[in-house]
Amino acid sequence: MRFITGFLVLPVTLYLIYVIAPYVQAFYIALTDWRGVNASPRFVGLENFQRLFGDGIWWKAVSHNLILLVLLPIIVLVIALFFAFLLNAGGDRGGVAGSKVYRVVFFFPQVLAVAVVAVLFQQVLRPDKSGMLNAPLISLGMEPIGFLSDTRVALWSILGVLVWQAVGFYVVLFSAGIGSIPRDLFEAAAIDGASRPALFFRVTLPLLWDTIQVAWIYLGILALDIFAIVWVMTAEHGGPDFSTTVMAAEIYRNAFEYFKFGYASAMGVVLFFFTIGFAILSLRLSRRERIELS
Amino acid sequence: MTTTTSPAIATSRKQARRDRRRRLGPLGVLSHVALAFWTVLVIVPILWTFLASFKTEDEIFGDAWSLPATPRWDNFARAWEQAHIGQYMLNSVIVVFFSTFGTMLLGSMAAYVLARYPFRGNRAVYLLFVSGLAFPVYLALTPLFFVVQNMGTLPLIGPFIGLNTHGGLVLVYIAYSLPFTVFFLAAFFRTLPTAVAEAAFVDGASHSRVFFQIMLPMARPGLVSITIFNVIGQWNQYQLPLVLLTSARDKWVLTQGIAEISTAAGYDADWAALFAALTLAILPMLVVYTVFQRQIQSGLTAGALK
Numbered sequence: 001m002r003f004i005t006g007f008l009v010l011p012v013t014l015y016l017i018y019v020i021a022p023y024v025q026a027f028y029i030a031l032t033d034w035r036g037v038n039a040s041p042r043f044v045g046l047e048n049f050q051r052l053f054g055d056g057i058w059w060k061a062v063s064h065n066l067i068l069l070v071l072l073p074i075i076v077l078v079i080a081l082f083f084a085f086l087l088n089a090g091g092d093r094g095g096v097a098g099s100k101v102y103r104v105v106f107f108f109p110q111v112l113a114v115a116v117v118a119v120l121f122q123q124v125l126r127p128d129k130s131g132m133l134n135a136p137l138i139s140l141g142m143e144p145i146g147f148l149s150d151t152r153v154a155l156w157s158i159l160g161v162l163v164w165q166a167v168g169f170y171v172v173l174f175s176a177g178i179g180s181i182p183r184d185l186f187e188a189a190a191i192d193g194a195s196r197p198a199l200f201f202r203v204t205l206p207l208l209w210d211t212i213q214v215a216w217i218y219l220g221i222l223a224l225d226i227f228a229i230v231w232v233m234t235a236e237h238g239g240p241d242f243s244t245t246v247m248a249a250e251i252y253r254n255a256f257e258y259f260k261f262g263y264a265s266a267m268g269v270v271l272f273f274f275t276i277g278f279a280i281l282s283l284r285l286s287r288r289e290r291i292e293l294s
Numbered sequence: 295m296t297t298t299t300s301p302a303i304a305t306s307r308k309q310a311r312r313d314r315r316r317r318l319g320p321l322g323v324l325s326h327v328a329l330a331f332w333t334v335l336v337i338v339p340i341l342w343t344f345l346a347s348f349k350t351e352d353e354i355f356g357d358a359w360s361l362p363a364t365p366r367w368d369n370f371a372r373a374w375e376q377a378h379i380g381q382y383m384l385n386s387v388i389v390v391f392f393s394t395f396g397t398m399l400l401g402s403m404a405a406y407v408l409a410r411y412p413f414r415g416n417r418a419v420y421l422l423f424v425s426g427l428a429f430p431v432y433l434a435l436t437p438l439f440f441v442v443q444n445m446g447t448l449p450l451i452g453p454f455i456g457l458n459t460h461g462g463l464v465l466v467y468i469a470y471s472l473p474f475t476v477f478f479l480a481a482f483f484r485t486l487p488t489a490v491a492e493a494a495f496v497d498g499a500s501h502s503r504v505f506f507q508i509m510l511p512m513a514r515p516g517l518v519s520i521t522i523f524n525v526i527g528q529w530n531q532y533q534l535p536l537v538l539l540t541s542a543r544d545k546w547v548l549t550q551g552i553a554e555i556s557t558a559a560g561y562d563a564d565w566a567a568l569f570a571a572l573t574l575a576i577l578p579m580l581v582v583y584t585v586f587q588r589q590i591q592s593g594l595t596a597g598a599l600k
Contacts (some may be wrong), residue, residue: 001413003407003411003501003502004407004411004413005498006502007403007404007406007407007502007505008403008404008407008408008419010400010403011401011403011472012398012404012419012422013348014400014465014468014469014472015423015426015469015472017441017445017469018438018442018465018466018469018470019426019429019434019443019469019472019473020422020426021437021441022434022436022437022438022441023429023433023434023437024435025437025569026433026436026437029436029437043514050452056329076429077573078466081331082327082328083329083332085330086325086328086329102329102332102333103591104584104587105336105337106332106333106335107583107587107590107591108337108340108580109336110581110594111526111579111582111583111590112530112575112576112579112581113529113531113532113548113549113552114497114530114532115530115549115550115553115576116530116549116552116572116576117531118553119552119553119555119556119568119572120339120340120343120572120576121339122556123343123346123556123568123572124339124342124343124571126358128358128530129356129358129523130354130355130356130357131358132339132359135357135359136359139357141545144402151457163340164335164336167332168336169594169595176592176595189516217412222482225430225431225432227432227532227534228549228553229530231553232532232553232556244509247432248430248432248533251432251435252330252432252435252533252536252537254433255436255439256435256439256537261436264435265436265437267430267432267435268430268433268434268435269433269559271430271432271434272429272430275428275429275430276428279428280369282435285544
């Protein structure tokens, strides 16, 4: 028993002080009007949540998160499954020639910090001829695209960069999944004359279902937790004109630029319920469709 | 026996592979086109950045696809010295070294006890750790800021673990890395055989000795995966240092330094040095990744496959 407490006391203490205590406090702070570093908080009940309801910028942030929550997982999963299938040529270990090289390169963006990727793409997406993507457009005589300066385009640029960074990870993840499917299954299907699309939809996809489900939840949470890419890459941290702002950016802005601690915590609570709600919902929905083969 | 059969097997494999290639035909070609397309998409922005780091300011603001007339190595010197990339990188190394070490030590201790010792409250403690996986860190930011501020007022150790200190950041990194580390390692310790540990107990070894000298070495593959996961996660962290190291520029980590050059500097920014700084941040990561790619890929995907 002394050994057990001895081993647990440090990790548990650290965890209680830095993780559990802040989370518990956050729920209470969300019910106060705490503003400014030295002010003392006053209990106001659900007032912050009422104000959030009428806050246009917050709704913008929520809607952006929801758009990304729907699109990011779908786009990344489709691209990653496609490439994973090509790389493994329907379950064969070797896959296409050079599949190792592809896998290594595809994974590159995953090892880079999001903040670094954000600065990199800020340069790539510049609106004039110094931008990597706009330079060829201009020399072809076309109008340059304001990837980050046009309010109608900026959010899609964010989505593009997120996809660019995420795909490689899921290609590797799905490749590992496909690699663990017994080869005889593919061979049997091939002998029965299954075409490659049939192989993919009838064999690979059902057997990868568990991995896809995990990937879906990871990507959904990634979409809800977007911060660095928006904060670093966009003008005015979520601009122009709040066209790219997200929940996490508003939480940070309200807490550490406006010092509205109560209001920011209420935002945090809403984000928390979005996260939990999403996780529960996707587990429920996907379990019903699950196919048992093994 | 193997020497006589293996050439035959090898030729039949080669034959099979050739057959498959032929069978794939145009589809195989299309696969390569698609794969090559994504490869270009991934590599070109990175190479373009590397190239721009050798340009002059005028060349950067000229045509984006032009080559530098002469390579400007001095961009790197300015990034390293005046933009303090050298300092920030050193800070990142220091913080990540201590935080990963602490995470692995405390995480494996907790995970081992929770996986191997049935005691009252075991399940509750385990769930307490794992519940941390469900909370978005943004919810905790405000209270966390004040927790760290208050820790700074403690007698003696306060000055080392308050706001704007590396010690404070290290402790926060450790605490926030524990849920996943404990979750992953507890599962790993449960899969290890018990016979060796029992034999050691019979020989009179203490509990902690069994842990450090028998169980930890046996858990090596799991420890390597999760160490890589934590090193990369903590190295790439941006949100927590942004909150906890705000007013001490000399303490900043690399991600903050890179983000700062582009956001705050504005029109009189040293863009050539910015590209050099980006290159300095990207290149080592890619080199390390390419060398250890097998371990890193399995380390980062380990969590999702469990």
